[in-house]
Amino acid sequence: STFATKLIKSFRYMNKKAIKLIMLLGLFSCCTSDDNKENSELECTVEIRNKDLVEAITEYQNMMYSEYKKDIESGDSVYVGIWSRDINDSIYRYxxxxxxxxxxxxxLAPFDLCKVNGHHVLSSHANLSMIIRQERRFSVLSDNAYIKYSKILFPNEYKDNPKGKILDICHPTDCYLTFLGDSLIDKTYRCGSPRDKVLVKLNGEEVCL
Structure with a gap:
């Protein structure tokens, strides 16, 4: 009976240790899952609500994904970037x-993330009124944020070359959207830069904005 008592106590002790081990493993698993989730997702901080802008982005996404089909099929990532500029109090350019x-x-920095049709879109708040060298900007992307965004948005590029690779920055087609208030009044496709002016029909006349 003494042997049986010792055996029961030993079994109970082992059970307690096993339960504690399972609880610790479960807690570690939860923490690891949360960390992985946090590191594999980027929060979208902006929602685009203007219907004309959403439709224009959708149209541009379709054109862009067709244009870079081979790159995408080879594993490269491509996203739509948006730069905005106030031309005056009522006319805006995207x-x-x-x-x-x-x-x-x-x-692009500082920028926000949003999603259109399930695809990330990067909305830049960089100053477009003048050319400012990156080292002289008041707001810059931190090294940690740069690595985090690079790993998630451009996983293959970061894996192959953590310093990034030089790409041809001349895009065959960019899109200039001019809004008067909430209404889209002009859509122009051409190769250019965010600061370029385009001809827009306003009040029956063509003006360069």
Whole structure:
């Protein structure tokens, strides 16, 4: 009976240790899952609500994904980048261009993320009124943020070359969207830069904005 008592106590002790081990493993698993989730997703901080702008981005996405089909099929990532500029108190310009590599992220910064049709879109708040060298900007992308965005948005590029690779920055087609208030009054496709002016029909006349 003494042996049986010792055996029961030993069994209970082992059970307690096993339960504690299972609980610790479960807790570690939860923490690891949360960390992995946090590191594999980027929060979308902006929602685009203007219907004309959403439709224009959708149209541009379809054109861009067709244009870079071979790159995408080979594993490269391509996103729509948006630059915005107030022309005056009532006229606004949105410039759409492909974002094809991690080296462009510091140029876009500061930027927000949103999603259109399930695809990430990078909305830049960089100052477009003048050309400002990156090292002289008041707001820059931190090294940690740069690595985080690069790993998630451009996983293959970061894996192959953590410093990023030089790409041809001349895009065959960019898109200039001119809004009067909430209404889209002009859509122009051409190769250019966010600061370029385009001809827009306003009050029956063509003006360069």
């Amino acid at each position: 410039y759409l261009s492909p974002v094809r590599g991690m080296l462009i992220l510091p140029v």
